Amino acid sequence: MKPSGWGELAIAAFLVFLAVFVPFVTNGYWLSIAVTTMMYVALATSWALFSGPTHYISLATGAFFGIGGYLVGSMMSDYQLPFWVPLVVAPLVAAGLAFLIGIATLRLSGVYFVIFTLGLAEMIRNLISWIQNNFLGSRGLYVLTDLRDHHLYWMLLGVAAAVFLLGWVVNRSRLGFALRIIGNDETVARHVGINTAWAKVILFTTTGFFAALVGAIIAPRWSYIEPNQVFSPQLSFLVVIMALLGGAGRLWGPLVGVIPFTIIWEWVNVQFPNQSTLFLGLAFLLIVYVLPNGMVGRIEQLHARMGRGRS
Amino acid sequence: MLDIIVSGLLLSGTYALVAMGLNLQYGVARIMNLANGEVLVLGALAAFWLYTTAQISPLLTVILVIPVAFIGNWLIYRFLLTPLVRRSKSQGQLEVDSILATFGISFVLIGIMVSIEGGFFAYKYLSEPISILGSTTSLNRFIAFLIACAIGIGLYLWLNKTRSGVAVRAVAVSTEASGLVGINVPRISAFAFALGGAITAVGGALISTFITLDASIGVVFTLKALIIVIMGGVGDIRGAIVAACILGLVETAVATLIDPGLTLAAAYLIFILILLFRPQGLFGRAST
Numbered sequence: 001m002k003p004s005g006w007g008e009l010a011i012a013a014f015l016v017f018l019a020v021f022v023p024f025v026t027n028g029y030w031l032s033i034a035v036t037t038m039m040y041v042a043l044a045t046s047w048a049l050f051s052g053p054t055h056y057i058s059l060a061t062g063a064f065f066g067i068g069g070y071l072v073g074s075m076m077s078d079y080q081l082p083f084w085v086p087l088v089v090a091p092l093v094a095a096g097l098a099f100l101i102g103i104a105t106l107r108l109s110g111v112y113f114v115i116f117t118l119g120l121a122e123m124i125r126n127l128i129s130w131i132q133n134n135f136l137g138s139r140g141l142y143v144l145t146d147l148r149d150h151h152l153y154w155m156l157l158g159v160a161a162a163v164f165l166l167g168w169v170v171n172r173s174r175l176g177f178a179l180r181i182i183g184n185d186e187t188v189a190r191h192v193g194i195n196t197a198w199a200k201v202i203l204f205t206t207t208g209f210f211a212a213l214v215g216a217i218i219a220p221r222w223s224y225i226e227p228n229q230v231f232s233p234q235l236s237f238l239v240v241i242m243a244l245l246g247g248a249g250r251l252w253g254p255l256v257g258v259i260p261f262t263i264i265w266e267w268v269n270v271q272f273p274n275q276s277t278l279f280l281g282l283a284f285l286l287i288v289y290v291l292p293n294g295m296v297g298r299i300e301q302l303h304a305r306m307g308r309g310r311s
Numbered sequence: 312m313l314d315i316i317v318s319g320l321l322l323s324g325t326y327a328l329v330a331m332g333l334n335l336q337y338g339v340a341r342i343m344n345l346a347n348g349e350v351l352v353l354g355a356l357a358a359f360w361l362y363t364t365a366q367i368s369p370l371l372t373v374i375l376v377i378p379v380a381f382i383g384n385w386l387i388y389r390f391l392l393t394p395l396v397r398r399s400k401s402q403g404q405l406e407v408d409s410i411l412a413t414f415g416i417s418f419v420l421i422g423i424m425v426s427i428e429g430g431f432f433a434y435k436y437l438s439e440p441i442s443i444l445g446s447t448t449s450l451n452r453f454i455a456f457l458i459a460c461a462i463g464i465g466l467y468l469w470l471n472k473t474r475s476g477v478a479v480r481a482v483a484v485s486t487e488a489s490g491l492v493g494i495n496v497p498r499i500s501a502f503a504f505a506l507g508g509a510i511t512a513v514g515g516a517l518i519s520t521f522i523t524l525d526a527s528i529g530v531v532f533t534l535k536a537l538i539i540v541i542m543g544g545v546g547d548i549r550g551a552i553v554a555a556c557i558l559g560l561v562e563t564a565v566a567t568l569i570d571p572g573l574t575l576a577a578a579y580l581i582f583i584l585i586l587l588f589r590p591q592g593l594f595g596r597a598s599t
Contacts, residue, residue, distance in 0.1 A: 055407050104583055108590050110403065111343055112541065114410055116582065118345070119534040123579045126572050134570070186403075233530070237414065244411070274429075277527075278422025284415030288395070288408055 009168055012252070016161045023150035031149050037262045038156040039218055043235075044243040044254035046163045046210035049170065050203040051240075052248035053179035056110045059236040060101065062121035064094040064208045066231035068215025070128060073141030073225030083145050083220070091213040098208025102201035117236075125231035132227070141225040155217045163210055167251045175199060237280060238265070244287045247294025256295050315564050317446040323559025324456035328463055329514035329532065330539035330551045335507030338546035339483045340500040341402070342392055342409045346417035347536055348529030349424075350508050354380065354515025355524045356424055359432035369436050373458065373516045377509045384508025387416065388501045396500075417529060424526035433523045455517040462513065467548055479503055483546045511536075531575065538582045544592020553593060557581065 022034050043061055051058050071090040075081045101120075105113045170176040178199045181189040189196050219225060238261075246257025261283075268279050291298055329351060336344045354376050361367040361375075395412060399405035437451040470476040481489040482499045490496045515532075518524070539558055543550025558578060565577040589595070 055403065057407065057410055104586050108586060111406055111410075112586060112590070114343075115534065115537045115541070116586070118530065119575060119579070122531070123575045127576050130570050130572050130576075237418075240411075274425060275422060277418050277425060281415045281418025281420075281422055284411055284418060285391075288412045288415060292408075 005168065005172060008251075012161075012164055012168070016157065016164075019157055020154070023153055027150075031153065033263065033266060035149050035153045035156065035218075035221070036266070037259055038153055038160060039214055040239065040242055040258045040262055041255055042156055042160040042163055042214050043211060043239045044246070044258050045160065045167065045251070046207050047239050048243045048248040048251075048254045049163070049167050050200070050207045051243070052250075052253070053176070053183040054110075054200055054203070055183050056106070056200070057114050057240060058117050058204065058207065059114065059233075059240065060098070060117040060120050060208065061211045061239045062231060062233050062236035063117070063124050064098065064211035065215035065235055066121055066124065066227070067094045067097070068212035068217075069219045069222075069225055069230035070141075070227060071212075072216045072219035073143055073230075076143055077141040077225075078136065083143075083147075087213070087216050090216040091209045094212030095205050095209040099201060099205045102204040103197075106200040106204065107197045121231045121233045121236060125227050128227045128231075143219050143223055143225055145220040147220045149221070152217060152221060156214065159210065159213055159217065164251065166206070170203075171251060175202065179203065234280075237284075241280065241283050241287065244294055245283070245291065247296030249293060250296050253294050253296040313444065313446045314448075315567055316560065317443055318448055318452065319560035319563035320556060321448060321452045321456045321559075322563060323555040323557075324459040324463075325514050325517050326535060326539060326559050327552045327555035328459040328517070329511050330536045330543070330555055331463060331466060331548060332507040332510035332514065333536040334540050334543075334546060334548070334551055335479075335503045335510070337540060339479055339503035340388065340392075340507070341396075341405065341486070342388070342504060343406055343413070344504075344507075345410055345413040345533055346420060346529075347413075347508075347511055348531065348533030349417045349420040350380065350384065350511045350529075351515035351518070351532050352424065352524055352526060352529040353420060354512030355432055355519030356428060356515075356526070357512075358516040358519045359434055360428065362434050362436060369516055369520050370454070370458075373513050376512045376516050380512035381505045381509040385501055385505035387508075388504040391416065392504070393497070393501075396497075417533075421526055421529065428526065431523050431525045432519055434519075436520050438521075449521060451520040455520055458517055459514065462510065463548075463552070466510070470548070534575075535578055538578055538585075541590075542581065542585050542593055544595035547592060547594060550592050550594045 019038075023031060026034065043065070047058060047061060050056065068086075068090040071093065072083070072086040075086040075089070076083060101116065105116045170179075178189065178194045178196075181192070181194060182196050182199060186196055215230065219230075222229065242257045242261045243254040244257070245261055246255060247253030265276075265279075269276050272279070287294070293301075329347075333344065333347050336342050336347065357376050357379075358369040358372040361372050362369055367375075391412060392409060395408040396405060399408060437449070437454060439450045440447050441450045441453060442448075443453065470480055478489070478494050478499055479502070481492070481494055482496055482503070486496050486500075489499075515524075518532075535558060539551055539554045542554035542557065543552070558581060561577050561581060562574045565573050585592075
């Protein structure tokens, strides 16, 4: 990347600093929007860490997120463990699962990977419902904590900042360079001696880790956990749309997409609850046909054109 | 045990048909169509809607659905997917673009279907018991199986015995080489995509006679069809039929012996075994 990487980091640190104060200036409805937004910022940015450079579209976010939420519910309700235990365990479980999925599918072409992740959340949900009904007894899973929206917001902000920092480090490392080569041409990458499978597996594992962490943090918001609710396939698609809308090619691209999309999505869900799926489809088509490189890509294109006009 | 084999095989008939449709779209037109399941559900919705509002037999709908789905899919290919084929610089780029575009199409279709019928597409048609090889099953399953077989055999003969079928298979092997020998590749691709969509919709109309669907179930069928296509090997009809039988039997066995909620998990188990041991398909040769 450019040597201006340190400047980027400074701007990011400043934005995080400003974001810390959001709960002090607002509460109620807008704070809850802020929590949702921060959740998607963390999810979409960590999604783009893997899918941005490699162009492998992962739809596993909902599955990992669900593992986070479900483990919080199960461990707190069934085993009376304190909140921080699942908070540590869930991301590790999800990372382990992501690692196994990565090893099985990422050696092959990207299509197999997409197909595999497509039904993953649904499959895990079926499996967990079955285990719960047959072996654990179908009890309700309650998550009762003293955490309020602003606590969740700060925790999610911390996760988002960590994802950013990680992305920044990866971008400047040999691994980031390797991933960009893989994204441009996988055959070339193999020929210059990059272990393409490993690079992809490592990054995918990271994405799984963060998605489960976010799922675990947000769990106290619901107070009652049901597999049907936490393993939502729609979440995976929302994350893909937000990241691509902003532009997955840049670290801060997803951020640009998440903020407007979350607000519009909330509005659509309230005003036209029956048309939300249709809206999701139109958003996908908009990205493919109008914004193939996201809003960031479009801005950079305009910027370049203006630069040429001046000289 | 016999019950499992009979109903598993009957189920795999329609699965094979749907997988053939997807095979034409992915193998020939090279579009990874993730809206495939929604086209299937659309066929099912047509059968349900015409039967409940106008008492039109689902078997007649099967015929009615063919031209409608063919034209609909042709339009989708021509106006939504051709621009992507033109702008893509590589096969990988086209794959990503077509995956995202067909996601969009699938959600739009779900949105439209929900506004037509939000609940289950439940209706009763020919659900009388019949006895096959000593095992009792319902007549609608058997008829759906027979129709699926008839269409499948017709498709197989067309691909292997006619001039236009050869052209389609040539495009499946290589777009560049078939262009060189004078085949109109864009036209054949559009035709294969449209035909694949029509076959899928027919499969949906048939399935709806014995399984109750709803507007958002499409993705499950997309997944099953994809697993069959990958297991059988892309472009391999014989492989798809064997793979469909395996999936149908395993699913039925899991549903009757363990729990009906685990059929998707069973499909995933097959999928992961294929990816680990035979990613080139059951009958495919290992590529370098």
